[in-house]
Amino acid sequence: MTATESLIEAADAHSAHNYHPLPVVVATADGAWMTDVEGRRYLDLLAGYSALNFGHRNRRLIDAAKAQLERVTLTSRAFHHDRFAAFCAELAELCGMEMVLPMSTGAEAVETAVKTARKWGYRVKGVPAEMAKIVVAGGNFHGRTTTVISFSTDPEARADFGPYTPGFAIVPYGDLTAMREAMTENTVAVLLEPIQGESGVIVPPEGYLPAVRELARERNVLFVADEIQSGLGRTGRTFACEHEGVVPDMYVLGKALGGGVVPVSAVVSSAEVLGVFRPGEHGSTFGGNPLACAVALEVLAMLRTGEFQARAAELGEHLRRELAALVGTGRVTEVRGRGLWAGVDIARAYGTGREVSEKLMERGVLVKDTLPHSLKGAGGAPRATIRIAPPLMIGKEDLDWGLAQLRGVLGA
Numbered sequence: 001m002t003a004t005e006s007l008i009e010a011a012d013a014h015s016a017h018n019y020h021p022l023p024v025v026v027a028t029a030d031g032a033w034m035t036d037v038e039g040r041r042y043l044d045l046l047a048g049y050s051a052l053n054f055g056h057r058n059r060r061l062i063d064a065a066k067a068q069l070e071r072v073t074l075t076s077r078a079f080h081h082d083r084f085a086a087f088c089a090e091l092a093e094l095c096g097m098e099m100v101l102p103m104s105t106g107a108e109a110v111e112t113a114v115k116t117a118r119k120w121g122y123r124v125k126g127v128p129a130e131m132a133k134i135v136v137a138g139g140n141f142h143g144r145t146t147t148v149i150s151f152s153t154d155p156e157a158r159a160d161f162g163p164y165t166p167g168f169a170i171v172p173y174g175d176l177t178a179m180r181e182a183m184t185e186n187t188v189a190v191l192l193e194p195i196q197g198e199s200g201v202i203v204p205p206e207g208y209l210p211a212v213r214e215l216a217r218e219r220n221v222l223f224v225a226d227e228i229q230s231g232l233g234r235t236g237r238t239f240a241c242e243h244e245g246v247v248p249d250m251y252v253l254g255k256a257l258g259g260g261v262v263p264v265s266a267v268v269s270s271a272e273v274l275g276v277f278r279p280g281e282h283g284s285t286f287g288g289n290p291l292a293c294a295v296a297l298e299v300l301a302m303l304r305t306g307e308f309q310a311r312a313a314e315l316g317e318h319l320r321r322e323l324a325a326l327v328g329t330g331r332v333t334e335v336r337g338r339g340l341w342a343g344v345d346i347a348r349a350y351g352t353g354r355e356v357s358e359k360l361m362e363r364g365v366l367v368k369d370t371l372p373h374s375l376k377g378a379g380g381a382p383r384a385t386i387r388i389a390p391p392l393m394i395g396k397e398d399l400d401w402g403l404a405q406l407r408g409v410l411g412a
Contacts (some may be wrong), residue, residue: 107143121188201343
């Protein structure tokens with residue numbers, strides 16, 4: 001038995017089977033590359049679902065973490081610490097907002113956004129108690145907590161976890177008419193991903209996000225943008241909403257905010273919205289801890305230069321051109337995305353998304369399939385879709401090598 005097989009067998013024996021990872025066991029990583037326990041190198045074209053936008057072990061982020069480790073790592077929010085004010089101020093400034101409510105994980109931030117919208121609805125909008133409604137989109141992925149899966153349309157996420165949390169209306173993604181019809185006087189928020197990642201990197205129709213922004217304003221409803229995967233440089237802009245000139249009422253951020261070093265998430269909004277909280281009404285022991293703030297402050301400094309956004313835009317154009325060339329060959333049926341983020345629908349003759357991912361792994365490239373239930377192809381069959389989302393610092397030569405392996409898997 002190889003070291004890889006032994007470690008996978010041990011993991012299967014002692015961990016719950018809530019994930020289905022590829023059969024690779026990573027031991028070290030640097031930049032856009034990972035090395036397994038047997039010394040094989042792999043090009044990372046997933047980047048931790050955008051948590052590793054700046055690459056593995058980015059030196060600036062590691063140095064920031066090491067420096068903070070020597071000072072203080074956790075105080076809880078029972079006390080102030082000397083990195084907290086700067087983190088909140090600089091993140092608010094990056095977002096063009098006023099207040100920050102820090103959390104740790106993305107799902108925790110989404111839960112916070114839901115609670116914030118409801119509290120705002122009751123305290124500011126005047127919605128009757130227990131009547132607040134939030135409109136969401138089908139095909140969404142906002143996390144896996146009980147409340148979040150209550151408005152998921154993925155059967156694997158929902159099955160056997162009921163009863164579900166009420167208060168949500170689900171409409172088709174990109175359908176403004178359905179969105180308008182779903183809104184009532186008790187609607188407090190619209191919660192959307194500007195680009196749906198888990199569904200296959202689905203970009204909404206042009207003009208949809210600005211129309212939702214205007215509709216929310218007309219109905220006195222908060223527009224909440226879940227930019228946990230799409231934000232912080234991934235799409236070639238700091239936020240995906242920027243591509244259509246949209247500024248939401250609330251950003252939900254995570255993943256890349258922690259630089260791939262520590263989990264950091266946050267809800268960012270106006271003083272009117274986040275000002276509804278009073279002490280004791282919401283919290284998180286690890287939210288906004290000193291180590292998280294130190295790393296996130298360095299992330300914010302890197303984003304302020306615009307370097308990573310520009311690189312994602314430039315390499316993203318190259319990525320789209322290379323993938324588009326495969327569409328006419330019959331091997332790829334559709335390509336979607338923005339910046340260094342692409343959903344690639346593979347012709348079913350070449351296997352499922354999982355099978356294509358495994359073949360790429362054998363060639364030294366790591367990607368992952370998307371939810372098989374989210375997209376339907378001809379005849380209603382699930383599409384075979386992989387996502388490509390490399391670290392934003394990836395070299396063009398490495399990206400081209402990875403794309404060459406994809407062409408090899410598809411016999412192109």
